[in-house]
Amino acid sequence: MNATSKNSFTPIIKLGITLALYAVAACAILAIVNYITLPIITANKKHDSDSAMKRIFNTATSFEEITDFDTDNNSINNLYLAKEDGKTIGAVVQVTGATYDKARIILGVSKDLTIKKMEFLELSDSPGFGLKASDSQYKGKNGKTFYDQFTSLPATSKLVIGQDIDAITGATITTQGVTALVKKGCALLTSILGSEN
């Protein structure tokens, strides 16, 4: 009895060990490749957000990161104070969230609590519809691109679509989604800059 059950077990164990060996080898190789590429990928991301921050606050001489802030999930990150010669001139943050698909924006608010600028870092909505929001060639009714509409609006503004913000025809959801992201960022930056005083 014992001999037969042992016989039916050993091939399964052998198969299991072979499978495990292949799996371990694959994971090891992947870990090596990941180890090599991870610094490059992180450096790429940092370079992208650093240059984006400089585009928003082009007179800033340094950026100070703030890491302890209240956030519900990881949709808000890269919160920095923009400083010119040691004095805070504003704050900048990245907000990620759902639009028609999803978007990642970088938003800057000046010390006087007006929106400095908003830019798209990523937008994966439909080309010809929602993607127009990040298109520098698309000019809305007031002659501005979609993202330039937010410049100089008060950061405490309700950002009502139709009044403060012109929607993109055929891309209402994108408009609503992006405006919600800007509102979220503004709320956080206003409270940060308020407590800076």
Place this chain on the structure above:
Amino acid sequence: MSNKLVIFTNGFIKNNPLLVLNIGLCSALGVTSSVFNGFGMGFSMMFVLLMSEIVISLFRKFIPSAVRLPIFIIIIAAFTTIVQLLLQAFLPSLFKALGVFLPLIVVNCIIMGRVESFASKNTVINSVLDALGMGLGYTIVLVLISLIREVLGGGTILSGTPFCLTLLPESYRIGLFNSAPGGFLVFGFLAAVVQNIKKEKDS
């Protein structure tokens, strides 16, 4: 020698994976709205196919038949992940453009199919030829589809690269080709053309 040539050209028209065997279709329609993406996807898939066929052909005597499918999956997934990481580090624009279709290379029926039916039973050199042939057949179709879709739909060629040229002014562009129905349409016509070529060759 001619046997090797047969293996190599097998994937071009006679057994073109996309237009004749009708496998691996998802990526053919999903990333072909621009030529750069089509090229990128074609080469990524070819890399995974080539490396997977090489490894599986090398180890074909050490892969027990009962667990061969999980082992194939592990090997193909490993190379897919390697391509993902390399692209994310060195060609981030292509990485973002390919989106979810890049990790989906692992479930590309072409790779699974060739590995199971060819690489596990043939020598390494033959497997290399098979992989290159199938990969090129796949890439050529992808580039053809994206050429038509990008030129007629977007009016540009090679957008996303520094060599971008605008060929059609805005009013002559047919938006249909950029979107999903256009992809199916172009594919259907290409499939019909190849089917006709095959019929004439056979008759």
Place this chain on the structure above:
Amino acid sequence: MLEICSIFIKSAIIDNVVLLQYLAICPFIGMTGDTKKALGMGLATTFVIMLATIVTWPLYNYVMVPLGLEFLQTLLFILIIAALVQLVEFFLKKKVVSLYNSMGVYLALITTNCAVLGVTINCISKNYSYALSIVYAFGTALGFIISMVVMSIVRSRLKLAKVPKAFAGTPILYICASLLSLAFLGFKGLIK
């Protein structure tokens, strides 16, 4: 509540997985010859998609991220899906033999169904919560069933139609898919 409804409708109809996201085309072309088979395939795939999302979401968010193992996402997800399909095959062989026999090799091919892996990856990349992921998975699976059944009905009509000789066989199916996709594009304005 509103978000759940809109994600459900979005994933099932507005962003239909086959006709507008280009996923799961292989079974769409290969298994829609018979409406019953198409429905069976759709239901089996739904089961796998739901199970896969339920298992992979917590695995990624509670195990892989804290351990810094995100790069193993592709490998682990597809292995889990393969294991789940094996389980489903085993279950069907024992309990619903007729369905198992009629599906044949296509049951194992659910593993390579782009939609299954696609849904699990999308849930992670779109940062959905667990509940939203399950809704998204269910919506996508429903959209898959809808497109499979509609295509099989179209194909049954196609048998009686005069198809140009050049397109006979598979090419005409792509033209049909193109028209179906065009029709579904009309839903884009459904959720304003």
